[in-house]
Amino acid sequence: MTRRISLTQYLIEQQREHGHIPQELRLLIEVVARACKRIAISVNKGALGEILGSAGSENVQGEVQKKLDIIANEVLIEANEWGGHLAAMASEEMEGIYVVPNRYPQGEYLLMFDPLDGSSNIDVNVSIGTIFSVLKKPEGSAGVSESDFLQPGSSQAAAGYCVYGPQTTLVLTVGDGVVMFTLDREQGSFVLTEDQVQIPEDTKEFAINMSNMRHWDTPMKRYVDECLEGSTGVRGKDFNMRWIASMVADVHRILTRGGVFMYPWDKREPNKAGKLRLMYEANPMAFLVEQAGGAATNARQRIMDLQPTQLHQRVAVVLGSKNEVAQITRYHLEAEQQGA
Numbered sequence: 001m002t003r004r005i006s007l008t009q010y011l012i013e014q015q016r017e018h019g020h021i022p023q024e025l026r027l028l029i030e031v032v033a034r035a036c037k038r039i040a041i042s043v044n045k046g047a048l049g050e051i052l053g054s055a056g057s058e059n060v061q062g063e064v065q066k067k068l069d070i071i072a073n074e075v076l077i078e079a080n081e082w083g084g085h086l087a088a089m090a091s092e093e094m095e096g097i098y099v100v101p102n103r104y105p106q107g108e109y110l111l112m113f114d115p116l117d118g119s120s121n122i123d124v125n126v127s128i129g130t131i132f133s134v135l136k137k138p139e140g141s142a143g144v145s146e147s148d149f150l151q152p153g154s155s156q157a158a159a160g161y162c163v164y165g166p167q168t169t170l171v172l173t174v175g176d177g178v179v180m181f182t183l184d185r186e187q188g189s190f191v192l193t194e195d196q197v198q199i200p201e202d203t204k205e206f207a208i209n210m211s212n213m214r215h216w217d218t219p220m221k222r223y224v225d226e227c228l229e230g231s232t233g234v235r236g237k238d239f240n241m242r243w244i245a246s247m248v249a250d251v252h253r254i255l256t257r258g259g260v261f262m263y264p265w266d267k268r269e270p271n272k273a274g275k276l277r278l279m280y281e282a283n284p285m286a287f288l289v290e291q292a293g294g295a296a297t298n299a300r301q302r303i304m305d306l307q308p309t310q311l312h313q314r315v316a317v318v319l320g321s322k323n324e325v326a327q328i329t330r331y332h333l334e335a336e337q338q339g340a
């Protein structure tokens with residue numbers, strides 16, 4: 001039975017008893033959690049809060065911004081800029097990095113976020129979320145620049161997400177397993193509800209946007225075809241499929257009951273590695289999934305080993321139950337060896 005302690009209590013205990021959460025990092029996580037609570041309040045207001053619909057602008061990647069994309073981005077910046085734990089922030093919704101103004105105390109950490117993941121689900125009242133990743137500013141670098149952010153996912157000090165669904169749940173790793181906190185609205189605090197998140201190694205559930213099937217590469221199509229063949233095919237078992245179109249909600253399901261999530265490279269834009277963003281979607285989710293005993297690759301290599309070259313870099317993503325991820329990755333590597 002998980003002890004019902006608050007996020008603050010949990011972090012203080014971790015800091016005192018295990019010493020692996022520095023004070024600065026603990027406070028930074030608490031600020032992010034407070035921002036998520038504010039975003040949850042806006043999300044819940046729906047049409048009453050005038051937060052639905054498009055903002056009439058585009059972000060740096062040419063995607064139409066929803067009002068809530070902008071609200072969530074502002075909430076995260078405002079909450080974090082005066083906290084004293086950060087040197088700079090980067091977001092899916094901002095072209096360049098946001099350096100903490102020097103009228104505020106400066107810290108050693110770098111925060112990256114997808115303020116609102118699953119934007120297409122906002123107006124239809126389906127789960128959405130906030131994803132975040134924390135890096136330490138490289139030692140000895142004076143000031144802060146975009147290149148300080150270009151560290152592989154294996155350097156993350158912490159990562160997590162908050163899913164705004166039937167419940168608001170904050171999921172966190174600081175590199176020592178994965179924990180989940182549910183927002184208690186009466187108390188206004190995140191309460192620990194799961195402290196040993198584990199993804200089963202095998203699964204019968206896959207998640208992919210099937211409408212893109214004709215654009216996939218051969219190994220991807222092979223894997224999904226074999227799942228669809230069910231118990232009479234080579235896999236010898238029937239598979240179920242889910243696709244929420246909010247990565248945060250799909251990953252939450254996988255952390256809860258297993259499964260495999262795929263957003264592969266496809267032929268429509270061959271020069272684009274994938275749809276999802278490495279720094280504030282793939283890396284934090286890969287960290288969480290690995291910490292829960294799962295695996296995450298770009299169909300060839302471990303995601304957290306990739307050396308980023310750009311802040312808004314895209315990547316193909318295959319993550320979840322270890323054995324399925326290994327199989328999909330193997331299909332891609334074999335095809336490559338055979339020159340397909």
Ligand SMILES: O=P(O)(O)OC[C@H]1O[C@](O)(COP(=O)(O)O)[C@@H](O)[C@@H]1O
Pocket residue numbers: 063092114116117118119120209245246247248263275
């Ligand atoms: O509509 P599609 O192509 O299936 O895309 C769904 C994917 O796009 C995303 O919504 C991208 O996130 P944003 O809403 O932050 O742009 C992922 O969460 C999700 O997995």
Ligand SMILES: [Mg+2]
Pocket residue numbers: 114116117118247281
């Ligand atoms: Mg997203």
Ligand SMILES: [Mg+2]
Pocket residue numbers: 069092114115116117118119
């Ligand atoms: Mg987003």
